[in-house]
Amino acid sequence: xxxxxxxxxxxxxxxxxxxxxxxxxxxxxxxxxxxxxxxxxxxxxxxxxxxxxxxxxxxxxxxxxxxxxxxxxxxxxxxxxxxxxxxxxxxxxxxxxxxxxxxxxxxxxxxxxxxxxxxxxxxxxxxxxxxxxxxxxxxxxxxxxxxxxxxxxxxxxxxxxxxxxxxxxxxxxxxxxxxxxxxxxxxxxxxxxxxxxxxxxxxxxxxxxxxxxxxxxxxxxxxxxxxxxxxxxxxxxxxxxxxxxxxxxxxxxxxxxxxxxxxxx
Amino acid sequence: xxxxxxxxxxxxxxxxxxxxxxxxxxxxxxxxxxxxxxxxxxxxxxxxxxxxxxxxxxxxxxxxxxxxxxxxxxxxxxxxxxxxxxxxxxxxxxxxxxxxxxxxxxxxxxxxxxxxxxxxxxxxxxxxxxxxxxxxxxxxxxxxxxxxxxxxxxxxxxxxxxxxxxxxxxxxxxxxxxxxxxxxxxxxxxxxxxxxxxxxxxxxxxxxxxxxxxxxxxxxxxxxxxxxxxxxxxxxxxxxxxxxxxxxxxxxxxxxxxxxxxxxxxxxxxxxxxxxxxxxxxxxxxxxxxxxxxxxxxxxxxxxxxxxxxxxxxxxxxxxxxxxxxxx
Numbered sequence: 229x230x231x232x233x234x235x236x237x238x239x240x241x242x243x244x245x246x247x248x249x250x251x252x253x254x255x256x257x258x259x260x261x262x263x264x265x266x267x268x269x270x271x272x273x274x275x276x277x278x279x280x281x282x283x284x285x286x287x288x289x290x291x292x293x294x295x296x297x298x299x300x301x302x303x304x305x306x307x308x309x310x311x312x313x314x315x316x317x318x319x320x321x322x323x324x325x326x327x328x329x330x331x332x333x334x335x336x337x338x339x340x341x342x343x344x345x346x347x348x349x350x351x352x353x354x355x356x357x358x359x360x361x362x363x364x365x366x367x368x369x370x371x372x373x374x375x376x377x378x379x380x381x382x383x384x385x386x387x388x389x390x391x392x393x394x395x396x397x398x399x400x401x402x403x404x405x406x407x408x409x410x411x412x413x414x415x416x417x418x419x420x421x422x423x424x425x426x427x428x429x430x431x432x433x434x435x436x437x438x439x440x441x442x443x444x445x446x447x448x449x450x451x452x453x454x455x456x457x458x459x460x461x462x463x464x465x466x467x468x469x470x471x472x473x474x475x476x477x478x479x480x481x482x483x484x485x486x487x488x489x490x491x492x493x
Numbered sequence: 494x495x496x497x498x499x500x501x502x503x504x505x506x507x508x509x510x511x512x513x514x515x516x517x518x519x520x521x522x523x524x525x526x527x528x529x530x531x532x533x534x535x536x537x538x539x540x541x542x543x544x545x546x547x548x549x550x551x552x553x554x555x556x557x558x559x560x561x562x563x564x565x566x567x568x569x570x571x572x573x574x575x576x577x578x579x580x581x582x583x584x585x586x587x588x589x590x591x592x593x594x595x596x597x598x599x600x601x602x603x604x605x606x607x608x609x610x611x612x613x614x615x616x617x618x619x620x621x622x623x624x625x626x627x628x629x630x631x632x633x634x635x636x637x638x639x640x641x642x643x644x645x646x647x648x649x650x651x652x653x654x655x656x657x658x659x660x661x662x663x664x665x666x667x668x669x670x671x672x673x674x675x676x677x678x679x680x681x682x683x684x685x686x687x688x689x690x691x692x693x694x695x696x697x698x699x700x701x702x703x704x705x706x707x708x709x710x711x712x713x714x715x716x717x718x719x720x721x722x723x724x725x726x727x728x729x730x731x732x733x734x735x736x737x738x739x740x741x742x743x744x745x746x747x748x749x750x751x752x753x754x755x756x757x758x759x760x761x762x763x764x765x766x767x768x769x770x771x772x773x774x775x776x777x778x779x780x781x782x783x784x785x786x787x788x789x790x791x792x793x794x795x796x797x798x799x800x801x802x803x804x805x806x807x808x809x810x811x812x813x814x815x816x817x818x819x820x821x
Contacts, residue, residue: 391518451608
């Protein structure tokens with residue numbers, strides 16, 4: 229099977245987010261960059277498919293040179309090759325612009341299946357998978373918490389509000405991963421894996437290499453733009469329920485506060 | 494000049510989901526500000542019988558696509574149909590639900606219609622005829638305001654339970670237009686649906702959440718939280734540590750990976766407060782933290798903190814809640 233994973237590099241979820249001086253981007257100097265967790269689940273799912281059916285796993289990503297490290301991590305986990313689209317024209321692209329670039333990369337690689345996270349934990353757009361599927365005219369199965377594939381069809385289980393469902397599609401298709409670390413349990417890169425990853429092919433491409441030009445996917449093409457960032461409102465300082473009270477006293481006081489002050493129970 | 498603000502309602506299992514009325518109400522406010530009409534799109538199997546429900550929240554005209562093929566949301570059938578109906582509405586603004594299926598529909602529609610989408614928005618403002626949408630980023634660690642390029646169709650999906658609903662006006666009737674849309678052959682299909690009938694409350698829709706973390710020490714101890722939640726009519730959540738340990742299902746996970754929740758009351762029990770957890774629940778209206786470590790970061794977000802061994806405190810607190818509830 230020819231498997232493509234669309235991978236984004238994001239700040240670690242334990243990162244503190246601070247707004248930069250321009251008021252519309254974040255401070256990046258203290259950020260630890262990781263593979264978007266949901267994309268890491270996609271790498272794991274892709275490697276399991278490869279173990280079952282053989283074939284190749286190609287990691288496709290975009291962004292500046294720092295993204296190479298995340299692609300190498302995925303290669304060290306067991307993926308076969310990488311492609312990084314590093315073009316400054318993409319710095320201010322919107323989700324559709326990025327989706328066009330990724331769709332062009334997918335077309336060039338001509339895979340049986342495309343996997344990625346249902347969202348990235350940075351800007352939480354929830355758009356990459358469905359937009360790429362729409363541009364390719366493919367089905368998209370979102371929020372997968374399991375994945376079975378016999379080489380011609382793919383079947384997933386996914387949640388829906390109030391329950392779950394099983395959905396299937398013929399290939400080629402896009403599947404986006406939901407669930408959690410506990411569901412997908414992505415493998416760690418082994419030391420031999422890390423050594424091998426250094427020698428695996430990693431193509432760095434410009435838009436022109438994919439037959440694209442900035443007017444269709446760069447900042448000038450963006451239909452939507454992030455204009456400002458703000459921090460959530462500060463929470464009012466809370467209080468510790470009087471430590472001199474015994475357990476029952478604290479419980480009574482908490483019930484009273486929730487009923488009479490907060491009026492939430 | 495466009496003619497309308499248009500909402501795409503979500504119909505499932507014989508009823509519109511509540512978020513449909515929320516976006517209709519929000520759409521009404523925007524349409525009034527911009528001097529536009531409010532149109533609705535209703536798609537589903539058997540949806541025709543329910544379309545007047547949308548009128549109560551200010552929708553003036555509803556375009557309806559009612560076909561057995563639309564029993565389940567399948568992007569390949571829904572997207573072309575909704576796109577076709579949208580074109581008949583000549584919208585300046587399209588509002589959609591940011592539900593699980595709604596997010597998929599919104600993103601595919603935006604790609605098809607070549608426009609920008611503000612997904613999972615929590616606030617919409619109109620200034621001098623220009624729309625801005627606010628959405629939480631980084632799981633709620635910060636908020637971003639988005640604007641559209643001149644002439645671009647404004648597409649916004651709205652987070653459920655955030656936009657306030659208008660008082661329903663039972664006297665209102667909407668014009669209904671049945672649309673014959675072509676239904677393309679789909680390669681994907683729903684194989685089975687398994688709805689939870691246990692009465693379990695969806696975390697993202699819960700008014701109260703009782704959540705447990707590593708301090709719970711094991712899966713068996715969550716029975717204690719289930720009991721408290723039962724009395725409060727609450728949902729039970731969990732931290733990543735508790736889910737990673739296999740104590741709770743992944744669908745219970747609250748945090749930046751997992752669910753972002755905004756209940757009126759969030760009771761964090763034995764949760765220290767990792768940054769990614771605080772991001773997922775930090776917008777709750779009231780937060781209670783129960784932890785024996787007075788230095789746990791969760792206390793920095795809590796309106797009420799209890800420094801106690803949870804195994805001692807929760808049973809006593811539960812009895813106090815029971816006493817309160819039985820006196821009502």
